[in-house]
Amino acid sequence: MSLKTDSSASVKNFRKIYCLLSDLTKIVNSAYGLYSLLEVTCSFVNIVALFYTITVLLLQLNGMSSTSLNNCVILLQWTVMLVCRFFSIAYSSDVVVEEANRTQRLVTKLQLLPLSAGCRCQEELQLFGEQLVRSTIHYSAAGLFTLDLSLLKGIVAAVTTYLVILVQFKLSEKDK
Structure with missing residues (x-):
């Protein structure tokens, strides 16, 4: 088997593998979409x-006992654990999508390389590039929003907004 045929066969095998991985991500996405939505929510x-x-406890700092301070530390530990859990979901999804994007960039770069005439490798690379464009990989929470690192910005903004509103209600309640 010549090098040209071997390269072409390798690219064809990569196409098959990518197709299987793409199908697998769709299965995982459909199987865990609702779970991801519930987990994130x-x-x-x-x-x-x-x-x-924690904020309410800290606002009452002047009358805080050591028990309240210990409770605040425990609550903070739980919060960190939940943030880590949420981050792991978003990060793992983002890594898979970024790897698929990296594959697409590599195939595009390979298509730009000059290959000898009669090499079927260029045709296979062209087909692989089209396959990558048609079958983009993404993870979502039951189709409502995409699970990736950009979701973290929205969550931080929403948590901050809700926290400010809740603290304002608590302070206005205290003034009455």
């Missing part, structure tokens, strides 16, 4: 509630 609600409780 519960983590979000718990993070807001825990940050609010």
Whole structure:
């Protein structure tokens, strides 16, 4: 088998592998989409509630006992655990998508290389590039939002907004 045929066969095998991996990500996405939605939603609600409780405890700092301070530390540990759980979901999804994008960039670069005439490798690379464009990989929470690192910005903004609103209500309640 010549080098030209071997390269062409290798690219064809990569196309098959990518097709299998793409199908696998779709299966994982459909199987765990609802679970991801519930996990992200519960983590979000718990993070807001825990940050609010910690903030209220810290606002009452002048009358805080050592027990309250210990409770605040425990709540902070739970909050960190929930943030880490949420981050791991977003990060793992983002890594898979970035690797697929990296594959697409590499195939595009390989298409730009000059190859000898009669080499079927260029045709296989062209087909692989088209396959990559048609079958983009992404993870979502039951189709409602994409799971990636950009979601973290939205979550931080939403937690901050809710925290400010809840603290304002608590302070206005205290003034009455």
